[in-house]
Amino acid sequence: MKILVTGGLGFIGSHTSVELINKGYDVTIIDNLVNSNISVLKNIEKITGIRPEFHKIDLRNKNELKKKFRSNIFNGVIHFAALKSVSESVKNPELYLTNNVEATKNLLDFIASKNRKTNLIFSSSCTVYGQAKKLPINESSPVVKQESPYGESKKICEEIIRNEIVINKNINGISLRYFNPIGAHESSLIGEHPKGIPENLVPYITQFAIGKRKELIIFGNDYPTIDGTCIRDYIHIKDLANAHVSALEFLSKMKKENFYDFFNVGTGRGTTVLELIKIFEDTNNIKLKYKIGNRRAGDIIAAYADIKKINTTIGWYAKNTISNALKTAWNWEKQQSKLNDN
C-alpha cells in the first residue's frame, strides 16, 4: 500500500509515518519544511530502519505535485500539511487561507487527476466545535462560526473535501477531529518542535522546565471548572498516529463509493491545566513554579471528546496514559537541549 503523507516531517505527520512504516506501508512524504526540519527524515529512518521517499514541495504550488508524481499511484493520502498557529492566523488570515485552503484544493485536484481509487484522511481539529454546549463533545455537536482564521481554514477544508467526495466516486475520505496531542516518540528521536513561544501547553511546560522560558503562566484560574483552569482532552501522540492507520485500514475495507465521515480523536477524559501540571511534576519528579495570569483571548472553558463513534465504527481506542506522554515529552525536551549544547 503506497501512502502519500503531506506535512510528514511535522509533529503528527512524523509519528504517523513511523507507525505506517512499522505496519509495512510504503510511505512517501512531502513537506515544504516551513515548520519542520529535514533531520526528522533521518530520525524516522533511525526508528524504523527505512528511509521514506521525501520531496520538498510546497502544496500551494498548484502543478508541482502533478509534475513530481506524474506516474505515481497512491492508495492513500494523509493530509497534515498546514499552518497551525491560532495567533498567527489572526494577524495574517490571508496566509492561512492560501496555505491551508488553497493547498487542500491543490491536493484534491491532484488526487482527482489520477482517476484511481484513493483513500484520504484529513487532519481536522476539535476547534470546529468551539465551546460546545454539551460535554463530552460528540460528532453531532454543531460546527460553529470560528473565532480564528485557523479554525475557519479547518472548517472550510472539511467542506471542500466532503464536496469533492460527493461528486467523485474514486475518493473515500475521513476527517479526524483531533483533541490535544501531546508527548513524543519513546526513542526521543522525534517530537513536537514549536517555533517561537509555544501555543500548546506541554511544550510550554517542558521549555520552562528546561530553562528555555523564564515563566510558566497559567492563563486564568477563574473558569467554572474544578480548580478554575481550562479542561482539555490530552491524547498521546502515538495513539493519535495509530488512529490514522486504523482510519486507513477502515477505508481500505470500505465497499461504498463516495464515503465521507468525520470522527473525534481523543481519550474521552478531560484534564485541567493544573491537573496536567501535577501529573508532569509527579511523573518527572520536577517542581514547577508557575504563575497565574489573565485569561487568554479565544480560549474555551472545556473540551473533551465523546469517542464512541471512532471506537465502534473504526475500532480504534487510545491506549497510553497522560503520564507516559508527559514522560516522553520531557525526555524529548532534554534530548533537544543536549543536541543544542553540542
Ligand SMILES: NC(=O)c1ccc[n+]([C@@H]2O[C@H](COP(=O)([O-])OP(=O)(O)OC[C@H]3O[C@@H](n4cnc5c(N)ncnc54)[C@H](O)[C@@H]3O)[C@@H](O)[C@H]2O)c1
Ligand atoms: N498539534 C495540534 O495540537 C493539532 C490539533 C488539531 C489539528 N492539528 C492539525 O494537524 C496537522 C499537523 O499538525 P502538527 O502539529 O503536526 O503541525 P506541524 O507544523 O508540526 O506539521 C505540519 C507540517 O506541514 C508542513 N507544511 C505546512 N504548510 C505546508 C505547505 N504549504 N506545503 C507543504 N508542507 C507544508 C510544515 O512544514 C510541517 O512540517 C495540521 O493540519 C494541524 O492543523 C494539529
